[in-house]
Amino acid sequence: xxxxxxxxYIVLFFLVCCLPMALMPFVKNNAEIEKRELAEFPKYMEHxxxxxxxSTQFESWLNDRIPYRAELLSTANLLKSEMLHAxxxxxxxxxxxxxxxxxxxxxxxxxxxxxxxNIKAAATTVSLLEKGVEAKGGKFTFVPxxxxxxxxxxxxxxxxxxxxxxxxxxxxxxxxDEHVNFVDMKGELTAHKDEGLLYHRRDSHWNYRGALxxxxxxxxxxxxxHETYADASYTVEETWRGDLDKLLYPAGGFMDDxxxxxxxxxxxxxxxxxxxSSPQEQLENxxxxxxxxxxxxxxxxxxxxxxxxxxxxxxxxxxALLPYFIANYETAQFKRTDCPDVATLAENTDVVYEIVERNxxxxxxxxxxxxxxxxxxxxxGQLSEGADIRxxxxxxxxxxxxxxxxxxxxxYVHVYVTLEKDGETHHFEAFPIYDADLMGDKDSSNDLAYLxxxxxxxxxxxxxxxxxxxxxxxxxDGRLFTGGTVSFGD
Numbered sequence: 001x002x003x004x005x006x007x008x009y010i011v012l013f014f015l016v017c018c019l020p021m022a023l024m025p026f027v028k029n030n031a032e033i034e035k036r037e038l039a040e041f042p043k044y045m046e047h048x049x050x051x052x053x054x055s056t057q058f059e060s061w062l063n064d065r066i067p068y069r070a071e072l073l074s075t076a077n078l079l080k081s082e083m084l085h086a087x088x089x090x091x092x093x094x095x096x097x098x099x100x101x102x103x104x105x106x107x108x109x110x111x112x113x114x115x116x117x118n119i120k121a122a123a124t125t126v127s128l129l130e131k132g133v134e135a136k137g138g139k140f141t142f143v144p145x146x147x148x149x150x151x152x153x154x155x156x157x158x159x160x161x162x163x164x165x166x167x168x169x170x171x172x173x174x175x176x177d178e179h180v181n182f183v184d185m186k187g188e189l190t191a192h193k194d195e196g197l198l199y200h201r202r203d204s205h206w207n208y209r210g211a212l213x214x215x216x217x218x219x220x221x222x223x224x225x226h227e228t229y230a231d232a233s234y235t236v237e238e239t240w241r242g243d244l245d246k247l248l249y250p251a252g253g254f255m256d257d258x259x260x261x262x263x264x265x266x267x268x269x270x271x272x273x274x275x276x277s278s279p280q281e282q283l284e285n286x287x288x289x290x291x292x293x294x295x296x297x298x299x300x301x302x303x304x305x306x307x308x309x310x311x312x313x314x315x316x317x318x319x320a321l322l323p324y325f326i327a328n329y330e331t332a333q334f335k336r337t338d339c340p341d342v343a344t345l346a347e348n349t350d351v352v353y354e355i356v357e358r359n360x361x362x363x364x365x366x367x368x369x370x371x372x373x374x375x376x377x378x379x380x381g382q383l384s385e386g387a388d389i390r391x392x393x394x395x396x397x398x399x400x401x402x403x404x405x406x407x408x409x410x411x412y413v414h415v416y417v418t419l420e421k422d423g424e425t426h427h428f429e430a431f432p433i434y435d436a437d438l439m440g441d442k443d444s445s446n447d448l449a450y451l452x453x454x455x456x457x458x459x460x461x462x463x464x465x466x467x468x469x470x471x472x473x474x475x476x477d478g479r480l481f482t483g484g485t486v487s488f489g490d
Contacts, residue, residue, distance in 0.1 A: 091244050098155040099202045099244035103358055104147040108156065110163035114361055117454050119167065120413035121432035122363040123174035126353065128431060130180055132342040132370045133351045138309075141221040142175065143214075143354040144168060145206075145317045146186035148199045150357060168357045183217050186357075202256045203242030209234075209259040211320035218321070219328065222350055226328050234261045241289055267302040268326050283326070287319045294319065295336045304330040309349040313340045318354050325352075338362040342370035343396075343461075367435045371397060372428035372458035378416040381480035389474055389483025392438065400430070400472060400486060401438050401457040408454055408477040415456040419470040419486070426466070430458035430474075460488075 092100040106112035114122070126142050133140040146168060149155075153162050168186060175182050189198050189210060198210030206214065212229060219226040240258040269279050273293060277285075286294045310325055310332040312318060318334065325332050329350070335341070340353055355363065386405035391398060400417050415430045434455025436442075456474065460466065472483040 091247050092157065092160075094155045094157055096155060097201060098152065099204075099242065099248070100149050100156060101147070101204050101244065101358070104149040104204075105156075105160055107147055107166050107168065107357055108149045108153065108160055108162055110166040112167070112361075114167050114170075114364075115452050115454075116410040117408070117413055117432075118361070118364045118452075119170045120174050120177075120410055121454075122171055122360065123178045123180060124413050125363055125368070125431050125433060126175065126182070127178040127180050128373065128429065129340055129342055129351075129353065129368060129370060131373060133345065133349070135373070136342075136345055137348040138345070139222045139224070139350045140181060141218060141352055142180055142182035143185060143218060143352060144171065144182065144360065145214075145315075145354060145356040146189060147357045148204055150186055151189050151193060152199060167360050171360060181221060183214075183221050185214060185217065188217055189213070196259075197257070200240060200242050200256045200258075202245040202254060203240065204244055205317055206320060207240070207257070207259050208261060208320055212261065212324075215321055215324040218352060219324075222352075224328065224350070226324075229261065229263055232261045232263050234259050236260075243289060246289070263323070265323055266304070266327050269300050269302065270297055271300050271331075272296075272298045283322060287322055294334075296334070298331065298333045299326045301326060301328075301330050301332075306330055307348070309333075309346060310352065311335070311341075311345055311349050312352045312354065313337060314352075314354045315356055315359065317356055321354075339366050340368045340370070342368065343459075344369070364433045365435075366437065367399070367401070367431055367433055367457040367459065369396070370431075370459070371461040371464075372417065372430055374464075375416065375427040375429055378418070378427045378429075378475060379478065381475045381478050384479035384481055387474055387476075387481035387483065388439075389472060389481060390439075391472070391483075391486040393487075393489075397459040397461050398486060398488060399438060399457065399459055400483075401435055402455060402474070402483065403434060403439065404454040404456060404474075404476055404481075405479075406454060408479070412477065414476075415458075416475040417456070417458045418473045418475065419460075419466065420473070421468060421470045426464075426470075428458050428460065430456040432476075433457050464488075 090102045092102050092105060094100055130140040130142070150168065156162070172182075172184060172186075189206075192198065192213055196209050197207060198213065199206050212232075216226070216228055236257050236259055238255045238257055239260075240256040241253075242256045245253040245256065265280065265283075270282055279299075285292060286297070308329045308331075310329040312321075312325060312332065312334045314321075314334060314336055316336075318336075322334065325334075338355070338359065340351075342351070345351070384405075386407075387402055389400070389402040391400045393399075404415070413432050415432045417428045417430050419426045419428075432455070434453040435457045436453075438457060439455070456476065466488040469485045469487045472486050474481045474483055
């Protein structure tokens with residue numbers, strides 16, 4: 001090989017290496033295509049020191065901005081998933097072109113099983129929320145939404161074996177044991193799926209046919225009269241870009257069918273957040289695959305004057321339900337969160353708590369915003385050891401929380417906090433939740449370790465009338481744990 005050819009080869013090599021950097025100013029931003037925040041350019045110095053992770057962070061920054069990255073990913077995923085049928089970009093390619101989230105396989109095969117304690121703790125937590133809502137004159141229903149694989153398991157690849165039970169089925173039984181008002185959405189959707197597709201083929205969510213069925217089930221569960229839209233006409237159009245399809249093909253993939261009903265909405269407005277667009281346009285934006293600004297908003301039905309009010313705790317499944325609830329309540333608040341707020345709930349407000357199957361463990365991850373209900377009588381207990389009891393005063397209230405021994409029975413997962421001073425006693429029922437954030441447990445807050453831990457958390461209202469220093473005891477599984485004192489301001 002001649003010296004001149006070697007020089008030309010080296011020059012061409014470096015030109016090819018520099019080409020992505022040279023094209024960066026002229027191509028479309030990958031953030032616009034992939035609908036996510038890209039890695040930021042790293043700092044050379046952090047906390048007064050040289051950033052030792054600069055090279056790794058720079059690589060992430062550069063990878064996110066390589067020109068035609070979306071097109072390259074789309075091409076690679078087309079070969080890997082559609083042709084080789086291998087999981088790609090967190091997507092499982094099922095039979096007949098059906099797509100599933102890769103995380104759904106854990107629920108499908110029951111490889112992410114919550115402990116018996118936390119299954120029952122989740123049911124107890126929802127039961128306490130229900131009682132808190134009812135104490136304020138409202139109606140409550142819990143809506144555990146099944147993963148797509150739980151309804152259309154026959155479309156999963158045959159190499160995935162469905163478990164006989166999983167978190168959803170076990171929680172369903174625990175909810176019945178606690179007499180919680182809930183919708184068995186998995187059972188209902190499975191029973192009706194032969195009447196027409198209820199989920200998208202290339203999206204993880206239900207379509208508008210499934211949502212209409214779900215709306216009627218939820219309203220029935222609340223015992224509220226409502227329009228069923230049973231005779232509403234509809235068209236099926238290939239207009240929906242599925243979230244799973246977008247993961248596979250960020251540069252553009254395949255459209256999915258959507259069932260569009262001809263339903264006339266009443267006159268309504270969004271009272272929060274304010275918008276310059278029309279209410280209908282704003283609603284369509286909340287319901288679209290963009291899901292922009294939908295973390296919290298409120299609506300007012302201009303044609304209802306009955307004082308009815310709704311508070312809906314939701315995730316992305318709830319977006320397809322929005323028009324129905326807006327039409328059935330004079331005012332409605334929709335909050336996308338894993339932490340319901342009952343403490344600030346207005347009187348006579350109905351509550352719908354919707355959460356998808358793959359996120360059920362979040363019910364017992366963080367303490368809901370609800371003051372612990374006071375109890376006149378609690379079970380007896382024998383003095384024991386092994387609990388870590390703490391307290392923390394906040395502007396919201398006084399938290400009494402901690403961890404409990406691993407050997408507690410799961411027969412009766414209810415925890416009570418007792419405050420005693422000078423012969424005066426107050427009993428409160430706590431959420432049976434190990435709150436890793438309150439405990440400062442970074443290991444458990446960042447992984448699945450908290451699924452095995454036992455704990456409790458109660459919030460005492462500033463309006464409880466308690467003052468001074470009180471002795472604390474905690475009762476769980478017939479065992480009584482002492483926890484020092486907690487002080488309340490005058």
